[in-house]
Amino acid sequence: MVIPVFRFTARYHWHGPQRLPEGGAFVLAPNHFTNIDPLVVGTAVWLSRRAPRFLAKASIFRVPVVGRLMAGMGQIPVERSGRTRLNDPLGGGKSVIEQGGAIIVYPEGTLTRDPDLWPMRGKTGAVRIALENDVPLIPMAHWGTQRIMARYSKKLRLFPPSRVDVIVGDPIDLSAFRGKPLDQKTLLEATDLLMQRITELLEELRGERAPATRWDPSAHNQKETGKFA
Template sequence: MTADQKPRSEKNAIFRLLAFLALPFMHLVARYEIIDGHKLPKQGAFVLSPNHYSEIDPVVIGVVMWKLGRMPRFLAKASLFKVPVLSWLLRASGQIPVERTGSARNSEPLKAAATLVEKQLAVVIYPEGSLTREPNLWPMRGKSGAVRMALEADVPLIPAAHWGTQLVMPRYAKKISLFPRKSISVKFGDPVDLSAYRGRRLGAAELAEATDLVMAAIAGLASDLRGEPAPAERWDPTKNNQKETGRF
């Protein structure tokens, strides 16, 4: 691609259909402030790692990425790709199947990373693995999935944070608050510097160290949005007698 050529639009028919169905409602319930949106790559593969404290977070991130011209992909359970209709929707929108159990578990990140690079996708991975357990909705301790994916694929890892989503759908809530209309702010950060870890055989300690860099970047962005400092120590569910569940 030459300098004067525009990146090819990712807004294919399936994403336009999803936008047609979701955007009117999402604009009804909230207005969106996008800060430093230029830091989201306009083309090429990358991993996006946002904070996570509401079940509606993926939809909010999807709306913002649509506005910025990139289409979100998520790692989805391979079993979902066997469900009629849903399977078609997942494949048509480029979602990535991942086995979560058994002997395939360790090889799946490699396969997903290859797909990410081959198709030049933007993949959203929540490094916390689940909704934060931190009492005040700050990012908690992260898992290594996002870092592993970025390192395996050798692509940038972009941190992001949003604030205001909890007003639309509080943590663990089952219903959306429609009125009054809420405000959601989303801020993107510079790529996390993982150069010290690329091309190396990494153990648990190195992956934890790299993951903490990501969580620090996300917490810093959240702090900017909230106008208050993030806790000095990341919330750890295992130290607070909470069962930890999560995705890749």
């Protein structure tokens, strides 16, 4: 049901020569700024002849009808507490990788809080899956989904069709991190490299420069808390 709808409502414009690998496992890491992103990105991956598999909040799987659809499409539930059905927050992703599949992980973990929709500080899940399983980590950026659904909105704008620009980058060079203990320092350094590359791709699509300092939700929350201390 999703593919025909979004092939109609999203006019995809691909940038650059890079395309997703035709075979083999990899982790795809896109930017994330609207609730409709997974459907638009999933359709883009499907158009590249790969089956999209997402790590998704487990609460979605408890929604009537939607949950059954998500499970039927092979999406992977992740509990906010850090546990999945496999008692491992990344275990479902590993099983997809072992089968040679492509898994989509939003490294920001949620919609960006940056006021201008630039990528914010990332979390380490995408990098961890790629390093633990020794598979490519591919950055991706898109722009235009906010015309289909604004950030935090529940209202879809399906007509007229909206332009969605998409760019897939070269796999991140993780050679400096492979073989090292996957401690927090290593994972954060690799994640920062990933977020930098995603931001560069989005700059190319938007034709403008991102802020020099990436939005940090924890730092922002501390500032807001301090106002009322």
